[in-house]
Amino acid sequence: LDANFFFDYWTDLFRPWPLNPKEGFVQDYTPKHREEFDFIVVGAGSAGCVIANRLTEVPQWKVLLIEAGGNENFFSDVPIFASFLSMTPMNWGYTSEPEPRACKDLRGKVCFLPRGKVLGGSSVLNFLIYQRGHPEDYNDWARMGNPGWSYDDILQYFKKSENIKIDELKNSSYHGRNGYLDIDHAPYKSPLEKVFRKAGEELGYERRDPNGEHMMGFSKPQATMRNGRRCSSSKAFLEPVRFRRNLKVTKHTIVTKILIKPQTKTIYGVEFIKRNKRYRVLARREVILSAGTIGSAQLLMLSGVGPTEHLEKMGIRTLVDLPVGYNLQDHVTFSGNAFIVNDSRLCVNDLTAASPFSAASYMTGKGPLTLPGGAAGLAFIRTNVSNDSVASRPDMELVMGAGSLAGDFIGILRSLLGVTDKWFWKVYGTLPPKVRWRTFSLNPVLIRPRSVGRLMLRSSNFFDHPRIQPNYFSDLNDLKAMVQGVRMIENIIGTKAFQQYNTKLHDIPFPGCEHLIFDSDEYWECAIMQTSITLDHQVGTCKMAPTGDPTGVVSPRLLVHGVKGLRIADASIMPRIPASHTHAPVVMIAEKAADMIKEDWGYLN
Numbered sequence: 001l002d003a004n005f006f007f008d009y010w011t012d013l014f015r016p017w018p019l020n021p022k023e024g025f026v027q028d029y030t031p032k033h034r035e036e037f038d039f040i041v042v043g044a045g046s047a048g049c050v051i052a053n054r055l056t057e058v059p060q061w062k063v064l065l066i067e068a069g070g071n072e073n074f075f076s077d078v079p080i081f082a083s084f085l086s087m088t089p090m091n092w093g094y095t096s097e098p099e100p101r102a103c104k105d106l107r108g109k110v111c112f113l114p115r116g117k118v119l120g121g122s123s124v125l126n127f128l129i130y131q132r133g134h135p136e137d138y139n140d141w142a143r144m145g146n147p148g149w150s151y152d153d154i155l156q157y158f159k160k161s162e163n164i165k166i167d168e169l170k171n172s173s174y175h176g177r178n179g180y181l182d183i184d185h186a187p188y189k190s191p192l193e194k195v196f197r198k199a200g201e202e203l204g205y206e207r208r209d210p211n212g213e214h215m216m217g218f219s220k221p222q223a224t225m226r227n228g229r230r231c232s233s234s235k236a237f238l239e240p241v242r243f244r245r246n247l248k249v250t251k252h253t254i255v256t257k258i259l260i261k262p263q264t265k266t267i268y269g270v271e272f273i274k275r276n277k278r279y280r281v282l283a284r285r286e287v288i289l290s291a292g293t294i295g296s297a298q299l300l301m302l303s304g305v306g307p308t309e310h311l312e313k314m315g316i317r318t319l320v321d322l323p324v325g326y327n328l329q330d331h332v333t334f335s336g337n338a339f340i341v342n343d344s345r346l347c348v349n350d351l352t353a354a355s356p357f358s359a360a361s362y363m364t365g366k367g368p369l370t371l372p373g374g375a376a377g378l379a380f381i382r383t384n385v386s387n388d389s390v391a392s393r394p395d396m397e398l399v400m401g402a403g404s405l406a407g408d409f410i411g412i413l414r415s416l417l418g419v420t421d422k423w424f425w426k427v428y429g430t431l432p433p434k435v436r437w438r439t440f441s442l443n444p445v446l447i448r449p450r451s452v453g454r455l456m457l458r459s460s461n462f463f464d465h466p467r468i469q470p471n472y473f474s475d476l477n478d479l480k481a482m483v484q485g486v487r488m489i490e491n492i493i494g495t496k497a498f499q500q501y502n503t504k505l506h507d508i509p510f511p512g513c514e515h516l517i518f519d520s521d522e523y524w525e526c527a528i529m530q531t532s533i534t535l536d537h538q539v540g541t542c543k544m545a546p547t548g549d550p551t552g553v554v555s556p557r558l559l560v561h562g563v564k565g566l567r568i569a570d571a572s573i574m575p576r577i578p579a580s581h582t583h584a585p586v587v588m589i590a591e592k593a594a595d596m597i598k599e600d601w602g603y604l605n
């Protein structure tokens with residue numbers, strides 16, 4: 001019996017009855033040693049599930065999808081529990097190296113970098129927010145020498161994957177209606193939503209579809225959601241095709257190496273470990289790496305594809321010298337602040353989430369538990385430190401949470417963010433519990449960062465987590481932009497809409513910044529560096545760039561330069577991080593990758 005059988009059963013039990021035939025348990029398959037497949041896909045995350053689905057549309061192609069984790073479960077379906085999942089074995093549990101300008105006062109003085117280890121990958125841990133970015137993000141990719149990646153080229157793939165459920169957007173030319181991935185608003189209407197929207201209007205911002213014609217403005221988050229439950233990549237793309245005979249899925253299986261013939265630099269399979277046994281499986285056509293920004297870069301380097309100097313230090317023979325691991329980019333946020341209102345009915349903190357009333361309404365697909373990661377509003381704005389020549393592209397996102405860190409009675413949010421109990425009690429301990437209950441958050445997210453990091457191996461052993469240096473705020477303009485984000489939030493809080501609830505910032509200074517004048521720019525710079533937190537959007541370690549560009553790892557057709565039969569399709573290929581959350585762009589990349597594979601093997605013209 002699969003060790004996860006118990007949770008599989010629960011998942012089906014708590015999904016709406018009668019069960020949607022598109023959803024259900026994906027059978028585990030253990031390949032035979034040296035079994036052959038046409039395609040081997042490594043990683044069943046946001047991208048891998050899409051690739052496996054699209055490739056098995058060709059009946060004569062036999063596809064193996066390999067995933068290190070197991071199944072989703074009842075808890076991972078609940079949108080507001082997103083932060084809880086990072087405390088479970090569904091998270092690989094990576095952390096950064098100590099950062100000079102970030103995460104300075106978090107647990108272990110490092111940044112927590114959760115990544116999904118489960119069917120669906122990080123789309124199971126994520127906060128469900130569906131954002132595509134600005135058209136110029138993709139035009140930039142094309143301008144960097146990557147034909148086929150301009151916005152006009154890729155919009156069709158966003159639409160192909162999407163099944164838009166939001167009534168007012170069903171006729172929009174920017175949205176798709178026939179895809180696998182359900183996009184919806186949370187059915188729960190937080191009372192803060194209206195206040196936020198009105199505040200935006202007071203400041204001259206319109207309510208917008210940020211995935212439509214104009215990105216800048218205020219909106220209710222669009223989410224990867226079906227009937228108030230998470231619609232992960234696995235639920236969307238894998239479960240509906242789980243009975244295809246040409247698709248095999250092996251779970252709890254860790255790929256440790258890609259097999260490459262040293263003379264011809266041609267791949268012939270992968271090596272993996274399942275239940276303590278080592279296997280090799282063989283690929284007749286291609287191996288597709290969809291192991292994510294951390295996993296794909298790590299596997300490439302362990303297999304001899306990476307920067308020679310670094311691989312030599314790790315005792316690994318270089319087969320192809322490529323700049324793997326460079327170009328790491330991420331979105332960083334600052335979520336330590338809490339805003340106090342005079343009416344607890346406006347907010348959703350963790351005791352509300354834990355109440356039986358919330359649970360009962362969730363069972364009907366409604367209620368506060370359906371808020372995507374607790375988010376009730378988004379705003380895309382431009383700060384005055386942006387030097388972007390594209391005037392319509394924002395450099396800052398503001399995410400309004402219906403609750404706040406101050407209301408984290410149980411400690412789940414603290415664990416996700418890496419905030420220490422000592423810090424928590426010092427900053428929020430003075431607030432009586434009934435006040436903490438009526439708090440919410442409004443966090444700035446740096447969506448056009450200039451700082452770039454790097455990922456390196458720690459050793460030649462797969463099980464040693466890589467060294468990850470995000471280098472947040474290494475470019476000081478990033479820190480300045482974040483302070484501008486805080487100022488913008490202060491403007492929002494100062495509007496009539498928020499002041500009718502006497503909204504005010506909790507003003508106990510953060511430990512380590514008490515010596516600075518509260519609310520000065522220097523104070524906020526300090527506070528941001530103490531408790532900066534990633535939005536978990538790491539991208540770019542296997543950068544897409546044309547042949548001849550020394551920074552490139554994969555070609556615009558996503559083939560690894562200098563290796564035959566190896567493609568990468570996941571967040572790692574992004575040459576520049578889009579001004580958006582990253583799941584939707586990854587799904588788009590995977591849809592396009594699948595079409596390119598079909599074209600290259602003569603199944604699509």
Ligand SMILES: Cc1cc2nc3c(=O)[nH]c(=O)nc-3n(C[C@H](O)[C@H](O)[C@H](O)COP(=O)(O)OP(=O)(O)OC[C@H]3O[C@@H](n4cnc5c(N)ncnc54)[C@H](O)[C@@H]3O)c2cc1C
Nearest residue numbers: 043045046047068121122127129255292295536571581583
């Ligand atoms: C906590 C959190 C919150 C986020 N919130 C949002 C959000 O609200 N909106 C949004 O758009 N994005 C969000 N993101 C980011 C988004 O989910 C990711 O960018 C996206 O899922 C990355 O997709 P991927 O396919 O590149 O990698 P992943 O989805 O991480 O998939 C990689 C898969 O490969 C598997 N794998 C890795 N190595 C191996 C190996 N050696 N052997 C076998 N399997 C392996 C992993 O287990 C995993 O399943 C969030 C991410 C996290 C972690």
